[in-house]
Amino acid sequence: MRVKLLLTAGLGLLALIAAPAALAGNGGFAPVSPESPNAERIRDTWIFVSIFIVAIFVLVEVVLVTFIWRYRRRRRERFEDGPQVHGATSIELMWTVAPVVILFLIGGFVFYKLPGIADVPSASASGQDRLEVRVTGRQYYWQYEYPSGAVAIDRLRAPAGVPVRLAVTAPAEDVIHSWWIPALGGKIDAIPGTTTETWFQAERAGVYDGQCAELCGLEHAKMLASVEVLPAAEFNTWLAERESEGASSELGEEEWQGACAKCHGLSGEGGIAPLIAGSPVLTDPQALEEIVRNGRGEMPAVGSGWSEEQMDALIAYLRESPPSGS
Structure with a gap:
């Protein structure tokens, strides 16, 4: 029994020691480094809630191990009850008041941070013109339409330092998707026939990767998304x-690559859909x-809803680069 207790305590201690290292290296436990104000507020909320979670976990485990050790059976008969305690007011x-206080603190902090997560900054507040982009999720690609x-397709380009407001939707005949770039904020559902909104404002140029976060079919894993943030001059050049x-x-x-190759293969060699090379x-x-x-x-x-220019593209x-099949 003593060996088991020591082993349990040792494993618990090892987990507590390893947790900070795992969090520091972001071993899947913590949010990625935020690159947008709303993502930063999401991370702050996660950290605040995690403080209570870790504290409660440590308290419960310490009390549990202490009670197991202190009130172990010793020389009592195996099925004999220990001393009974009544009336511990x-x-x-x-344990009634503490959870209420904790929930009150968490709720207050979340509601304090929520406007900065959900509300899109106005152009006047940011000092920059706001960019509006329509995001449409389809099996299995993302389409971005600029004003x-x-x-x-699949990669959104945006200027650095400018608020980007996204109107996210899906065609009525499609399924639910969820657009998510972790470094730029929380995920937002693309619901058929409905428009939802989110935003980001990345100050640092670079490519931020994400994916569809809602299981949407056989090729869901290939429904990736990315945002390439460019200096304003480069973005304007690309847009032109x-x-x-x-x-x-x-x-x-x-x-x-986005609408065809994910099912038919990059070279048209076939996948979950037939060979078309x-x-x-x-x-x-x-x-x-x-x-x-x-x-x-x-x-x-x-391609339902594609413009003539998209079909021509x-x-x-395909005329210039027909798939080879291999």
Whole structure:
């Protein structure tokens, strides 16, 4: 019995010692380093709640081990009860009042932080023009539409230091998705036929990765998302190029990789969907548009709602770079 107690206590102590190291290295326990004010407030809330969680865990485990050791059976008969205690009013008051106080503190802190997480800063408050982007989740890609009409697939580009307001949705015939870039804030659901909103404001240029956080089908794991934050001048250059006709092949490549290759394979070699390399459909613009816009059999209408420019971009890309099948 003594060996088991010592082993249990040792393992508990080891877990407590290892926890700070795991948290410091973000071994999956802690939020990633925040790069947006709302993500920073989410991390602050996580830390505040974690303080109580760790304190309660340590208290309970210490009391548990202490009681097991101090009130062990000793020489009593195996099935003989220990001394009974009645009427511990102070203890009963303590375990009633303490949780209420803890919940009050946590609730107050969360409601204090919540406006900074949910509310999009106004353009006047930030001193910058706010960028509005429509985000549409489809099986199994993300489409980003800018006010100018420019479109991007799976990777959102945004200027550094500017609030970006996202209107997130999904087509009525699709399923629920969830857009999530951990470094830029909490996840937000893309609900068919409904628009939800979130925002971020990244000061540091770089690429921030995320994914769909709602199981949405067989290729859910491939429904990745990323945000590339660029200096304002570079973003304006990219946006102007994307709006021009010269960017159609680049957009077409994004559409192929995002909307087609995740099921048919990057080279059209097949995956959960059939091999399509060499298919005459790929070289027939009318047939390709029909199947992309309306689907066929088990294939969803991945391009329903696409503009003519988007269809032209995919056709142009497949004409220039037909899938090889290998």
